[in-house]
Amino acid sequence: MRDGKPLRHIVLIGFMGTGKSTVGRLLAERLACAACDVDAEIVKREGEAIPAIFANRGEREFRAAETAALGAVLGADDTLVVATGGGAVLSPENRELMLRHGFVVALTADPEQVIARVSQDENRPLLQGDLRERVYKLLEDRKHAYDFAHMTIDTTHLGVDEVVERIAQGFIRSISQHSI
Template sequence: MSSQHIVLIGFAGTGKSTVGKQLASRLGCASTDVDAEIVKREGEEIASIFANRGESAFRAAETEALEAVLSSRETLVVATGGGAVLAPVNRELILRSGFVVALKADPERLIERVSQDPDRPLLQGNVRERTYKLLEERKHAYDFAHLTIDTTSLAVDEVVERIAQAIQR
């Protein structure tokens, strides 16, 4: 397994996908989104996988997609799903494969960012209640990152700049 990827972890709405694309562009490498990889591999939208096969089937597909993406020989900026870090095997994969950046944000900002998105099955229903509950459950889930950035009041290019500087050190 190579040790050259930059892996973005964090709760839904912290900016992993958006930051990932811009960071890859800045670094001159490719970016990939693990959730998009799952959809491609499974031939089914994430919300549909949750609805039809349940969260455990989704998590199994997530680990397979993560392994496939992280085994790439080319340097990638990898945006993971918010819950990808919950499985110990995924945390090990992520840590082994490169520089890990956790993005976090104020709960109210997260709610604002995700509340209009139907593609977030774990946040359906009362978004505020679900967000606070999941944040509490995952309080320390992202603590293993090499770098943590609070994106609450930062522009995407500011987040990208901080990560690029950290990588160059």
């Protein structure tokens, strides 16, 4: 809740390959609202693909663009389901924005499931090199980065519809608790 009002958006956080984009689209359909992928918003705003931003400007510039895009998206008046990039939680400013404007849901998955899900995706600049080694290292580095979420769901053994339903119910409970 912010300023006495229920949280307006649902913000999906989690490591890459946990299902944020897929769950986000289906959750938005379920709730009859719009979905927004922050990575897609960055590409639109910057006019450059994410791997190109990393290559040409570096991770620091990418993270600044990410914060700007996240702030713009979360400033929307209409309810959105917002899928963030896996590293969006690294910035304290981003975490504060998410908590101020949204019901934050962390999606997790077993490391081997993450590897299987991202192994064919060449648009992941942080996974260049030994994929298995990079995934395990990043997961270790970020093991507590998602702890601030209102709700956490392990997607390893759940179907997308099950994940969507759990989030929808959690969001609805959150709204009803604040409207009493």
